[in-house]
Amino acid sequence: MILGGELLSAFGSGATVSYLIVYLYKVCGVAVAAASVLLIVRALLAIAGAAAGGPLTDRIGSKYAAAITLAGAGIASLALASARQPAFGLAAASIVTALQLMCMPALDTMLAITVPQTRRQTAFAWRQTAINFGAASGAATAALVLSREPATEGLPLIYILDGASYILYAATILTFIRVGGRQNSLPQKPEDLDGSRSSSSYxxxxxxxxxxxxxxxxxxxxxxxxxxxxxxxxxxxxxxxxxxxxxxxxxxxxxxxxxxxxxxxxxxxxxxxxxxxxxxxxxxxxxxxxxxxxxxxxxxxxxxxxxxxxxxxxxxxxxxxxxxxxxxxxxxxxxxxxxxxxxxxxxxxxxxxxxxxxxxxxxxxxxxxxxxxxxxxxxxxxxxxxxxxxxxxxxxxxxxDPASDSADRMASRLPERTEPDPSGDRNCPTPGSIIG
CATH class of the missing domain: 1.20.1250.20 (MFS general substrate transporter like domains)
Known part of the structure; x- marks a missing residue:
């Protein structure tokens, strides 16, 4: 279900990723210079969104963090599709960017805890495949729409598709995903090794x-x-x-x-x-x-x-x-x-x-x-x-080896890594060290 959702959201993103500046200029009447400045603002908002997404995921769980941010990005994208004024268009585009990046830590976390440790790398490879296929399909669909419709009508349509893809992915997570709730196994004493710093910080x-x-x-x-x-x-x-x-x-x-x-x-x-x-x-x-x-x-x-x-x-x-x-x-x-x-x-x-x-x-x-x-x-x-x-x-x-069933059984009986390895000791005991 997660990979299907990734494909769906990648379809929407692939349809719109190349057209933001064009949309703001042709539909919202934003000057090209102002739209170009937005690219810098979006990059800063993306950094802030990604930084906020980590603590949000740890606080409320990856399932709910992903659903909330995806739904928010979908609503913002639909708002962008209806925008006809420069200020509204710039604001909606900025919110979409921040929420897109805020959901990434939650999605990465949710996929990671859905599969056994030995299959994580394969799961992320499948996700990369799904994202590329979805993005390519979305780009082709956008090209087809814009070849048949004028930009002022076709561009809002592809942003509606983008918003719908995010909202459907959020609904899928809430309906079908059973993992990724709030962490209940927090350390009893959230202190660092010297007792001076929180163990729940970046x-x-x-x-x-x-x-x-x-x-x-x-x-x-x-x-x-x-x-x-x-x-x-x-x-x-x-x-x-x-x-x-x-x-x-x-x-x-x-x-x-x-x-x-x-x-x-x-x-x-x-x-x-x-x-x-x-x-x-x-x-x-x-x-x-x-x-x-x-x-x-x-x-x-x-x-x-x-x-x-x-x-x-x-x-x-x-x-x-x-x-x-x-x-x-x-x-x-x-x-x-x-x-x-x-x-x-x-x-x-x-x-x-x-x-x-x-x-x-x-x-x-x-x-x-x-x-x-x-x-x-x-x-x-x-x-x-x-x-x-x-x-x-x-x-x-x-x-x-993701096909190692014995490794999966061993991994399921072992605790996750519990402390960082500040010394870099390669012999630090971890679940993976027993799995080999």
């Missing part, structure tokens, strides 16, 4: 040494990887005089690569070092940017190849990161662990966008320098993956 998350290394990897990969896929490559098309249709082909091939390779690759990496898997993802993304640097004049063929190569890196990166976050998480602050990952992702995206804008301001030469800088950053960041590997407790260091 500070507790950042004291977890493996988590710190993981967040460093997230910051690197998002800022010079995913952000440049969304900003740097479109700028390459503009500055390089490439046919804009090439972008559509690139994103289509990227989606096909993720959809077709996500699950086979997850089977391939079973038993492999998680640090090596993440390092491989970073290396593959480096190769994709190397292709850009050495082949700037090759147009559509270049972009299609880059989309496919980058997609392979995505399939390695995303499920591993989300599984490690939830394997490391203390049960009573799992929402904050997922919130920390969401905040890092969003902040890194904003930083990457700012840096890329500075490079791209100088035209085609700046585009080449941007991707060279991205390559260098990924290569410099590679040791972080191996530092993470050494910091992980022994039982969490390798990708588990």
């Amino acid at each position: 500070r507790r998350v950042f004291e977890d040494r493996p988590m710190r290394w993981l967040l460093a990897i997230v910051a690197i990969v998002v800022s010079v990887g995913f952000t440049q896929f969304e900003i740097g490559l479109p700028a390459l098309v503009v500055n390089g005089g490439i046919n804009p249709a090439a972008l559509g082909w690139m994103y289509a091939v990227n989606a096909i690569a993720v959809l077709s390779l996500q699950l086979p690759i997850q089977r391939l990496v079973i038993g492999r070092s998680r640090g090596v898997v993440l390092g491989s993802a970073m290396a593959i993304m480096t190769v994709s940017w190397m292709l850009v640097v050495v082949s700037l004049g090759h147009g559509t063929a270049l972009l299609v190849t880059v989309g496919a190569v980058f997609g392979i890196g995505e399939t390695l990166y995303t499920p591993v990161v989300q599984a490690i976050v939830n394997d490391l998480a203390l049960p009573h602050i799992r929402g904050r662990y997922n919130g920390a990952q969401a905040v890092t992702h969003t902040t890194a995206w904003l930083l990457g966008a700012a840096v890329s804008t500075a490079f791209l301001a100088s035209g085609p030469s700046g585009t080449r320098l941007l991707f060279m800088a991205c390559m260098a950053t990924l290569l410099i960041g590679l040791p972080a993956a191996f530092r993470l590997q050494r910091a992980l407790p022994a039982g969490l260091a390798r990708v588990p």
Whole structure:
């Protein structure tokens, strides 16, 4: 049910993600300059929403946090669909963004506690597949609607679809999901090891040494990887005089690569070092940017190849990161662990966008320098993956086999990880250390 809901909400998001500025300009009468400023405001609201989503999830439970924020995002999206005034449109768009990010820690937490620990990574891989399929379907539907209807009528329609998808997902969670209620097993004394700090704060998350290394990897990969896929490559098309249709082909091939390779690759990496898997993802993304640097004049063929190569890196990166976050998480602050990952992702995206804008301001030469800088950053960041590997407790260091029924039975009888590992001792006892 969760994966079906993810597919549904991704369908709505995929239909609208490329059209916000166009909608505000054509339907609400917002000046292009003001709409562009909204992108910065939305990024800040996204960070705030992700940060608030963690504590909300831990306080009321992932089920109710997800349902409330999804329903709120749906209502705000429907309000945006009815907006015809600039102020109303800007306010509705801002609320949608904040609630979209606020629900992410709850959704990550809910999926993580729905499946046994040995199957978390596979569950997140399935979710990535569902999201990509839903987003691709939504984008195709939006293109079909807008090819038949004028923008002033078609754009509100796709935002109605977006709002409905969120509300239906919230209803599905409330009706069918039986896990994710409020945590009842809070520590009797919510104090840190020295008795001076709360065990239910974000500070507790950042004291977890493996988590710190993981967040460093997230910051690197998002800022010079995913952000440049969304900003740097479109700028390459503009500055390089490439046919804009090439972008559509690139994103289509990227989606096909993720959809077709996500699950086979997850089977391939079973038993492999998680640090090596993440390092491989970073290396593959480096190769994709190397292709850009050495082949700037090759147009559509270049972009299609880059989309496919980058997609392979995505399939390695995303499920591993989300599984490690939830394997490391203390049960009573799992929402904050997922919130920390969401905040890092969003902040890194904003930083990457700012840096890329500075490079791209100088035209085609700046585009080449941007991707060279991205390559260098990924290569410099590679040791972080191996530092993470050494910091992980022994039982969490390798990708588990989701088909291991005996491992699932053992995991179900063992307590979750109860304390962060500030020393990074790989022999720290955890459920995973017995599972192997």
